[in-house]
Amino acid sequence: MTLDIRGSIKNTKLSTNPYVVFEELLSNAIDSYLIRKASDPHAPDMHVEVEVTFVPAGLDENQEDMIVSCQDNGCGLGDEQLKAFLTKDTSYKDDLSISGIGQCKGAGRIQFFHHFSELLLESTYPDESSFTERKLHYLEPQKQIEAENFSSTPANRGRTGTRITLKQLKPFVHARVMRGDELSSLFSASALKKNVLLTFLQRLIGLDSSLGEFEINFSSQHWKKDAQNSTLKRSDLPNVTTVETVTAEEYNPATGERVADPQNFKISHYKLDAKLYDLPKNSIALCAKSSPVKDITSRYLRSKTEQNNPVGDYHHIILIESDYLDLRVNEQRDDFECIASEFMPGDMFSPDGISYAAIYDAIDPVIQEMVVPADWKKETVLKVVSNHFGISEDMLRDTSTRIVYGDTPLAVAERVLKKYQERVIDETAEIMSLKDEITRSEPDSDDFREKINELSWKYTASLKNIDMANLSQLIVRRAAIVQILDLACGKNLVMQNVDSDARRKDERIIHSIFFPMRKDSSEVSDHDIWLLSEEYHYYDYIASDLPLSKLTWDDGSKIFSEDVDQEIQNILLKRADENGGKRPDIAIFSKEGSAIIVEFKAPGVQMDEHIGDLQEYAYLLNAKSGGKLKKFYGYLIGDSVNTLRVGGSWTKFPMGNGWFLSSALNDPESGVKLGETYFEILHFKDVIERAKKRIGVYQGKLNLKLDFQEEDS
Template identity: 25%
Template sequence: MKYTENQFINSESLFWEDILRRDITKSGKPLQPIYEAFTNSLEAIKDAQKVNPKNLGEITIKINSTESTIADQYIFSSLSVIDNGIGFNDEQFNRFNNYRDIRKGYKNLGSGRIQYVHYFDSTIVKSIFEENDNFYEREFIISKKEPFIKNNAIVKHIVCTESKIKKSGTTVLFSTLLENIAVYNELNEKILKEKLIERYFHYLCYNRNKLPKIKIEFYVQSTLIGNETISKLDIPNTDKKDSINLDYFKKSSKGTLELADKNEIFFIDAFKIPKNILKQNELKLVSKGEVVEESYLSLENLSKNDNIKGNKYLFLVSSNYIDSNDTHVRGILNIPSKESFSKNIFSNNEVIFLEDIQEKVNGKIKELYPEIEKVKEKHQEEFEKLKEMFLLDDETAKSISISINDNESRILEKFYEAEAKKSAKLDASIKEKIDDLNSLNTNSPDYSEKLNNQVKELIKKIPLQNKNALSHYVARRKLVLELFQKILDKELDKVKNGGRIDEDIMHNLIFQQSSTDSENSDLWLIAEESIYFKGFSESKLKNIKLNGKKIFKDKFTEEEERYLKSLGEDRLTKRPDILLFPEEGKCIIIEFKAPDVNASEHLTQIDFYANLIRNYTIDELQITSFYGYLIGESIEDRDVRGRVTRFEHSYHLGYWFRPSEIVVAYDDNRKDGNIYTEVIKFTTLLQRAKLRNKIFIDKLGLSKTDINQG
């Protein structure tokens, strides 16, 4: 034996303190050490079966806990993973000690044991192995305690002697957690079984009929209080099996691809599994009995998160061809793409291409499960809705690759990334044309012709640049209009099943209550220019400020004070829904009424607010022109015109208006004002706004056509 007793295993090329601190840090999954040991046991059993195929394999996990002061709660003590695999002979032990040994498999480069030392004070391994018809027992410890780090090691070989037990196997004992971790204290046989099935689901599905015997035992105070097994009964059975034939290709004497005179069978195992068990749909290759977790193929008709009637799907593809193209690094396959094969001028092999596997497997899946094709069609419908919703350009859509696994956020990201690149190229092109103007020679006989040509090119490009920005602007408005329509149609969750559309819903859609940011509001729904006015939404009259100064007086005459506080009211605490100040001397007053409220009963409310503003604001703010909008849905013509008012009905545009009414000024120093008022239905408001936005959308389309023709 090459290892001595009590030998620290170190290497001159490694500095373990640095590796532990910076290279391989503590995993965010507390149970990772257990998973690492379980994986090692599966591999050890597989190695043992190469020597003795009759060895079915057995893994036992023992959880040891102690009682706590709280009933039915325990304190984790230790955990052991026991298998009857090949054991740690010199070769296996040497591989275990070699950090970044690629023979361990993809992403399994000897870093697993580092998680042992990150979570546990010490891990003791006792292993029996056979060599030259003799059995030996080896013991070693994995730890990052001070003596280990001082010797630049995390493994200490304790002893290796002849064994009286003539049966190979390994016991890994984890003891003394370095910190109290709740998941370990909560661990029992049922929880660990559930976590192991979740973690090894692909492996368990593929090896369902040849699993080793897996037992989990839970001990409290050294007394067995629960046990579980993982068997094929816990694993979903294959739903469907099928196969496909794929042709080999080779390079011709001219270097082009041509069919070779042979083909290969690929086997497909399909599993239909409840969505609460299988977290996402997967298509995986299988090499030499192991599921290759690194993705080589993708599902074309099913995204990872789709489910059909509560089920998700797992497809496992195996073939002698896949096995023969497994590299010495486990999990890395040497299956070429058409592009890589074509570029490799030295390759004369006969190969099956990854693209052909992808295409044929997905075609077979489509045959096996016609319902999946319907999901693809649904994805395409949703994609088209997304394009329409955000006015996404067809030309840009064709230029990007949209995967069925892309969610809406990722699709939009791809669109905007593509548009940003186009915009950057457009900017550079515009800059280039402007720079070209500098090179024009005014004395040249063809100067005018060249100048006209350059200007025409610029005129083509600048509208394109502006169109992209305008498209996003109009698309946002389109979404607001759709939301407006959904509210009126009672399609929102809040108002479904007989719920009420209250005034606040409409108010907040158009101009958020308690806001003064009219520029970023949706007041354009009422009038396009409204977003450019100084605005106040649901603000107390006495608190409103223009240019930093309150508009209402601080001091009033005795009579003014009496009136403002009369009848138990404080009139300057009233909150008009919306006030807008377009320019000096003018004010727009907007009031909303819930769709089920008779708006006609509130015809004088806007007049009242206009009167307060006309009479009780500061002297330097003389507002004389008012514009009022009373907006609701329950509006009856005879109610409006029959309330001793001068409202008229505009039959063509579907609203009521009062051309002018006096706003009385009580102070002799102030002249009377006037107010123009409209009474409008929400549906009329929506129709108007849709028409305005449609004009924008149509113009964008015309602009694109004109530019293409130009």
């Protein structure tokens, strides 16, 4: 029998858990006691002494080394235990059939050799009618440990059990695993007790009376500091607050078929009064063999402050256990193997079983109820998700996306859109497959129209997924534009907060919200002329504050030409020449002969002084277009008007503060009818109100509760 130290270190990875040596020592001590108790029902209660001595590392007293010792009153290192100690992949404990002893591969003690260069083992065990003391002294660079390396001598009847002492902590372990932290802080007596309570809580409670009225004593000594002592007793163990069992299931998102057997997970919640339990942190962990393995606290308590302090005056320990996890814990017992992050359809390399995503789907709702702070409101996150990203509650339900404590609105939006993207990809692949089948089918076959119907339904379903996201984004974007316009009209944008001597740009700002200045629709496709009317968004050509002579259709041809009827041209050319430099703020044209003229007036400017501008623009555009533009819609928009100067021909709107005028466009000199006009004088607040009502219809259909104004306040 030989334990190959170098080979074992090579084939067993260094654990990332800084307390792994203490946990392995204590775990072995518990197992050893249970073995003794099974053969001797009258054995005394379990008693374990854990001692840590901090010594200077070399001659430099600014650096620490430590000596770790663990003394138990277990069964001792008899012949069977010696065989197990010298066997790397042992099944010794598996065959004992003793309640509370978990399956074991014998890899835990390899961490002793990873961490320390020297090991002393002293054990007393009953040998028939007498007692034997067995000792081992291991010191690097010794490569192997064999049975011959142990000394065995008769011993007087004394304390049965084993003491393991570890010396010379390896510097690279201190740097890599302990991250260079002060050893005397990490492994003080009080710190060790707290860590053991967190780590062994479930196992100690599960063993119930098997350990008796146990005591685990911790002591630490430092060459410069006072000694510390702390004890963990059975009476220190809290009662479990809540135990719930959930079932995790994995389904193929494309087919809806179950891809693995369902697995049960037990969630044990310990809610500990912070005044009674001075713990260093909250702990939520996936467990194996009743011991925490994978810490997932940050999934539910996102900040370090929340993780390391009481939540609502309580520390929380939540332990998740499952046979599924027991079978997949790695040798270092600091993670699990062969559990995928999420199930990927069609991935031939995907491990068998359910994924972490399926596990979290099952346990998240339960744990969130256990640890969420009282001041956290899901509705607050939902509101931002809806306002900023256009994600409605219907979309959350449709994609089975939950908002959990610690979620950012961006994270929620990303999860929803990712699920829609995956659906679209899967559905597109199905559509392409159907298209291929259709191209190979015969139009006079019986299944031809069946395939066509199937394709149309699948295509319609995919459009729903695509359009749901796109339409929601559009509505949220428009709501934001309306809010910005509202702020600009009230001079409440940050950029409008200028010194009194600076030139104001209020009209320019408002103008640019509708349509970028000095641009046309050949350059800009992203604009917001819909604020006036939805149909204007789709006119053939839009120009903003550009010289009329430069305006062209999308095919490059001029909108306006000098070719007009000679009889009318002589009259109009003079007016057109005089106003050659005059142009509307925004002009919108259709090839059917209609034009929309928009004229903005800065807040405070009297609109009644510019009523004639609309009529002038109509004459001008009619003349310049050679009479092709005959229908003119004009908007004069501002916030100030002297109602006494608005002529009697204007009609006031039943709702709002604006007026409208519909009349023929006649040449004032010849009386010849040139076209028709429809003009409106509008207040900015009326335009804003109209826009809000339009997007409100879509908001209602999408169940988007947008309220930028309330959020800003």
